[in-house]
Amino acid sequence: MAEIQIKNVAKIFGAYQALHDINLTIADQEFMVLLGASGCGKSTLLRIIAGLETATTGEVWIGGRRIDHLSPKDRGIAMVFQNYAVFPHLTVFENIGFGLRMQKLPNDEVTRRVEKTATLMHIEQLLKRYSGELSGGQRQRVAVARALAMEPDVILMDEPLSNLDALLRMEMRAELKGVLADSKTTAIYVTHDQVEAMSMADRISVMHQGKIIQAAAPIEVYRNPSAEFVASFIGNPPMNFLPARPAGAGRWTVAGQTFDGPQADRAALQFAIRPEDMQPAEQGLTALAKVVEPLGAHLLVTCEVEGKLFRVILDSDMKVRPGETLTLAPQPDRIRWFDPETTLAVA
Amino acid sequence: MSARVLPYVLILPVTLFLCLFFLYPFILVSQQAFSNGSELTLDNFREVTSHWKFPISMKNTLLLAAVVVPIQVALALLMATMVSKMGKGRDLVLYIWTIPLGISDLAAGIIWLAIFDQSGFLNSMMHGLGVIDKPLNLLSYQHPGVVFLAIALAEIWRATAIMLVILVAGIGLIPKEYYEAAEVFGASPWKRFLRITLPLLRPSLQTALVLRVILAFEIFAVVAALGGTLFPVLMGETYAYQFDLLNSRAAAAMALIILGISIGFTLIILRVLRVPKGASI
Incomplete structure (x- = not known):
């Protein structure tokens, strides 16, 4: 032992x-x-x-x-x-x-x-x-x-x-x-x-x-x-972060969209999602594609969401060109929330 | 200039220098040693080796080297290990320890003469302490042991630092990780010295020993100052042939004998301390 x-x-x-x-x-x-x-x-x-x-x-x-x-x-x-x-x-x-x-x-x-x-x-x-x-x-x-x-x-x-x-x-x-x-x-x-x-x-x-x-x-x-540090250190590319504002009753507004989130009494939170946990959809975050990198197994697209760097991993069959606008729907169970003051995760 | 020729051009100056100032005089000395003025002969070697002082001076030279060099190796290793373990003040200690290197061997002999002389420090101290009631002539034929001791001490004091400097540099080249690995795998400090430092120091030990042994066979001024004619050594006899007996052919023969011994020991040291292929740091 x-x-x-x-x-x-x-x-x-x-x-x-x-x-x-x-x-x-x-x-x-x-x-x-x-x-x-x-x-x-x-x-x-x-x-x-x-x-x-x-x-x-x-x-x-x-x-x-x-x-x-x-x-x-x-x-x-x-x-x-x-x-x-x-x-x-x-x-x-x-x-x-x-x-x-x-x-x-x-x-x-x-x-x-x-x-x-x-x-x-x-x-x-x-x-x-x-x-x-x-x-x-x-x-x-x-x-x-x-x-x-x-x-x-x-x-x-x-x-x-x-x-x-x-x-x-x-x-x-x-x-x-x-x-x-x-x-x-x-x-x-x-x-x-x-x-x-x-x-x-x-x-x-x-x-x-x-x-x-x-x-x-x-x-x-x-x-x-x-904690935010772990989220940004682990994973290549790391997690994406966007600022979130309370919309009441456990709902949070992120880049003009509203998501279910923690019942926390805070003025702001960080919304976080891994690049592979998003799909193109009818409704979702509006992202402007900047750089497209075909990596064989998948497609890595570096975008901007409300001026913030935002990476997404898509299926390699997808056709995306720089300058295009994507609508991305995060998988709800994969969304994570962090407190911007303590940088710790909020459940 | 083509890349093939350039290396030769670059070593040309040093080659010329060596030929002019080393090879040419060496050939002249060899010519002198092997001739009697008209023909090739071994007479000069026969003459010097059959002289009654030759075996004594040979024995003295070898004995001195056999006593002094091992003590110097041990001391230099100890001092080098201590210096390498130091943080602050390391350079200062190293400088102080290497001061004797800057003193000529004759001056070193005279310094030790001032200690062992009849009116020297040692006598005054012993007299002052009441150990003796009148000064002794320590460096006389009645005390051959003291003469030998004085010469050995002076040599150790004077020439250990040259080995120290080489060994400190050598120890500095051994990566710290080897010591850490040895420590983790159970080697005590003494075992680490024996199993890591010593074997990895072989190239430096080789250089230091070759240098020191050659210098030990060339010992002259320290002996002249402390022992005079009481302690004949090979180099002293060479000097006597050249300048007292004005026999430069015999002196040349002696010089070649010393060279032969030096080459012999160098080859032995290189062989014994060789590093197997693939086993260097």
């Missing part, structure tokens, strides 16, 4: 507060992704869990044991680094076996575990090579094998795929997800790539300016963002 609990963790570097009062519980064997733009504190949080950084305040627990005062080797963790950190002076075999050697395991046990994880990662034919003789993807596999060979309770990954090319990244993404699920370890995975986060995670923690804004299942984060 390796449930991870992060309690009131904060980190201050000089005058800069990198993390604000982080609280997060990660279930045993869960795949948790910390997602955010660079500088949001996600790597700092991971390094605090690893023991490479010390939290200014707060506690970290793994498997019911407080570990934030322990050195990294006593925490039951293994880590995959962004630049792989595959030791150049050791062969692939010795790289994978490094941690096992440090634990002074007998030779045959080291060999058994190295060969097992190398086979798992499909690098068993590379064991005698040095890292200088490996491709980026192979080094990545060595780094993962080295972590898995430790049979850790928790595996920490710091943007492990960011240095690979797009095709390899997609391949490794699926493979890594499978391998980690089979290994039954708890995983924390740091990335700035939302596609990676969506496709791999059991749960995503969206981070912004040293805070966790929302921690939920990928589809929940996508469908029901808890």
Whole structure:
């Protein structure tokens, strides 16, 4: 059992507060992704869990044991680094076996575990090579094998795929997800790539300016963002926003149209809708098409609604020309509302 | 100018310089060493090696190198590790530690002579503390151990910094991630030094050792200042052949012997500390 609990963790570097009062519980064997733009504190949080950084305040627990005062080797963790950190002076075999050697395991046990994880990662034919003789993807596999060979309770990954090319990244993404699920370890995975986060995670923690804004299942984060930041960060292109005025009795006026909305006593709200949740219809929002991008699977149209940027994804068979006016009907159950003052979602 | 010719044109000046000031004198020295004025001969080598002082000066030179260089390596590694771990004040400490580099070897010898001399600091201090009742002549034939110690100390003090500078640069090239990975995978600070720093420092160690070992075989002024004729070394004998005995052929032969030893050790160091293909940072 390796449930991870992060309690009131904060980190201050000089005058800069990198993390604000982080609280997060990660279930045993869960795949948790910390997602955010660079500088949001996600790597700092991971390094605090690893023991490479010390939290200014707060506690970290793994498997019911407080570990934030322990050195990294006593925490039951293994880590995959962004630049792989595959030791150049050791062969692939010795790289994978490094941690096992440090634990002074007998030779045959080291060999058994190295060969097992190398086979798992499909690098068993590379064991005698040095890292200088490996491709980026192979080094990545060595780094993962080295972590898995430790049979850790928790595996920490710091943007492990960011240095690979797009095709390899997609391949490794699926493979890594499978391998980690089979290994039954708890995983924390740091990335700035939302596609990676969506496709791999059991749960995503969206981070912004040293805070966790929302921690939920990928589809929940996508469908029901808890704050405007999440809505505009997740999804490519992100959600569209339009200002809404109350029309009484839970109705709200958006760009001249009235929609059913929350029974909230506020002077204004933000109306939000994903680009793919709209259809051309007889009645709806009036949008002026500006740029039309045929993307094969669908058509991305960048429009203006009352002077505001508004993107819509339409069927690729649709014929739309720049300068045309579209009438778009949002799918009612997909409309979300945010409070412009707190930027939080309003139900 | 065509791209094929340009590289050769660019290295032409340095090639000319090396030929004129290194290769040509080297050929002249070799000619002197291998001739007796009319024909090719090994007589000069026979003469210098059969002299009674040759084995002693050879032994002294090698012994000094064998004692001084390992201590310098250890010290330079320790100091380089300390400097690399420093934040503020790092440059200041590095500058202070490298001051002896700016002092000529003869001056360094004289500084240490001022310490070990009969009227030197060491004697006055011991006298002042009441350890001895009259000054001792430490640097005399009665105390060969002290003479050796003084020379070794002066050499260590003077020439460790050259290794330090090379090793500090080398340590700076090792990415921080390797240390973090080693730490996460259970390596203690000492193990990290042994398993990460040392192996990844091999290219720098190679350079530092080659440089230092060659300089150790050329030791001269420090020995002259502190040991005089009490502690003959190869370079001192070469000097004596050239300027006291006015036998430049023998001096040339000695110079070539020192060169031979230097090349031999350089090859050994390069071989022992070689980095396997694909294993560099």
